[in-house]
Amino acid sequence: MHSNGGLGSGMGSDSDVDALAQLVADAESVSDAARLAQIREVRVLAAAGVLAERQTAGASEKVKAREMALRGIAAELAGVFVATDRTLQRRIDEARDLVENYPVTMAAWEDGRIVRGHVRVIQEVGSLVPVEGRAEFERVAIERCEGERPNRVRDALRMIAERMHPRTFTERHEEAAAGRGVWVQAGADGMSDLIATLPTVIADGIVDRLTRQAREIINARAQADAAGGGADARADAPDAQAEAPGVRADTNGGAPGADTTIRDGSSFVDDARTIDQVRADVFSDLLLAGTPALDPTGTGDGNGTLGAIRAHVQVAVSALTLMGQDEGPADLAGRSPIDAATARELAGNATSWDRLLTHPVTGTVLECDSYRPTAGMVRLLRARDRHCRFPGCRQPAIRCELDHTIAASDGGVTHVCNLANLCKRHHDVKHHTRWHVRQLPGGRLIWTSPTGRIYREDAPPPLVAFTVAFTAASPPDGRDDQQPPGAPSPPPRSPGRLDTPPGSAPPF
Structure with a gap:
């Protein structure tokens, strides 16, 4: 664990910070202008696709006629965009698909709620969702994208899309696994x-x-x-x-x-x-x-x-999936969904595994325990953080270092409320540049850049669906635990449960 909180020599003077602040302001202006230009480009290309279809209306061989019309238009636009006509034709098809099949996404992009990277992810992952569920997928996807980096939301959106698919992930994985294989593709220079x-x-x-x-x-x-x-x-x-x-x-x-x-x-x-x-x-x-x-x-x-040395992977899987009552995908941290059968096999063969207690509303990991003695704090932090906690980074937690938010040399305690996983690159950034971070309850990190910009990093909940159950009965001891009148009371927590009552404190 790195606990050196001193300022490094590479932080620059106050005048350098002022210059950086001006660059950031200029970058914001450029970013807005680029976004508007990108949106206009997409609409122009989509209109080109509509024009090609209108030109072929009533043609006897409509498919071939549309292809020829589209090639001609793409060749014309290729000269303007300084690209090949094949590239332009592909971009025209993508633009038309985006405009016609993802209207909510386009509107959010135009309002500045999301950026081009988010749009690409939504369009790419949305292809897995049936047409009748596309609008609901867009709504949920945009909510997840707002305020988050595109590379961070891809896995979450993929998990949402997989659950909206009419066939289970397990069924599709079994078909895909039948195509596994190994082959050699010859390259240059004897490689x-x-x-x-x-x-x-x-x-x-x-x-x-x-x-x-x-x-x-x-x-x-x-x-x-x-x-x-x-x-x-x-x-x-x-x-x-x-x-x-x-x-x-x-x-x-x-x-x-x-x-x-x-x-x-x-x-x-x-x-x-x-x-x-x-x-x-x-x-x-x-x-x-x-x-x-x-x-x-x-x-x-x-x-x-x-x-x-043996391979390590970090997987989050719900209790229902482990019991065979759900075929939804499990989450391979930092990568992508995996099928339920593989997740069950990994859990069955693992020498140890962690039970995650999550908040029933936000899904944030509140507690982590194991059936065997472990380094509890390290395991909890890996389960809570899942990846490097610097804004935008997705390096899996199992390849990160534990960092004292407040350096031990400055009195910071070795406690989960003062620890977070950072990859080597961003660990160095924290300790040797003017980036600063403070940690709030629940593992939320508030990063401040050298120019004073604020970035909030919430502890990401596991992407798998954990079950939550409440009963109308009062707690066993008869106390109300400050529940509002008429509100359902949570059941007592037992070692076999995967849900945690609201307001429960972390174990450390």
Whole structure:
């Protein structure tokens, strides 16, 4: 956990802040002008599509005639937009679809409630929703988009659209999974793309494991550099030459040339690979040999740390889905929905899992517990935050760092009310620039930019639907708990429930 709250030297002077404030004001003006221009462009392109259809009215071969008319109009407009006629034709179709099938979205865009990025997401995800449910989807989607970044709302809108689909996500996933496969697409300069179409949770787990193994290798390289144990120094070691006969020769066809600077399994100083390159090399070794050929953590005959690393994914799933009473999708944090069957399998095979108690109205995570002893605060914060809490960032919480909102050096307590997940990039931004943050109850963060602009970051509720049940009976002890007259009282909470009465305090 990073607790250094001091101001860094890269924050700039007050005059720099004034200059930045002017740039922000200019950017706002440009943004408004760009929005109006984008809207006008969409309406012009949509009108071009209508014109093409009007030109072909009454034609004997209407489909072919419309295509030819549309090609002609697209070719004409392509010269104005300095693009190909194929591109313009596609944009005309997209614009007409937007204007005719998403009128509420267009109106919200014109009113400045949403931006172009929101519109693209709504149109893309809305294609999953039947026509009769499109208006309701638009209404809900726009409410979710207001005040939020487009990349943050995509998963939420996808989950809403999936639940509005007439067929369950599980049924459609089973059909899609039948098309899984692996193939090679040849590229230039002796390279190729190895493409695998897999269930999302499997693909995400693969990338997670490769990333963490690659970081182990890079961390070992940094430690070797710090120790000054260069290749020349290690060459004098008694058993250095004994290790030298190519480690890759024992990998049963390890990828030749994938790692040309390392041959003896111990020389990491000459290893200048990026994390992407290391990840690709580990991927090759695992598929060809079952274990990375170069494991800086391996000693003796053991498998080493890399072989012990397993993939981690973070999934939120409702109790009804776990019990098989609902086939709605579960939420793979930071990625996309996954089918109910996969979520149930993950829960069944997990060594431990967390129970989330959510607010019955807002859905905010209020409490997190487990059936096994865990680092409760860390688990709660991962469940509450789900991703980096800097405005607009979606880096999953399992790849973030815990930050003291008020630095420990300034008296900040190690308590969930003073902790939040930040990715490495935004952790550094908080501590080394003039960005400031304060945390309100419920995990709400209020960020202030160097120019004084305010950004509110609410703790995102899980995208899955948690059940809520209330009874008209009074609490067991007969107390009213300050409920208004005639209001239903919440039932007592039991270990098996997934709902939390309004007003319940977080556990820490």
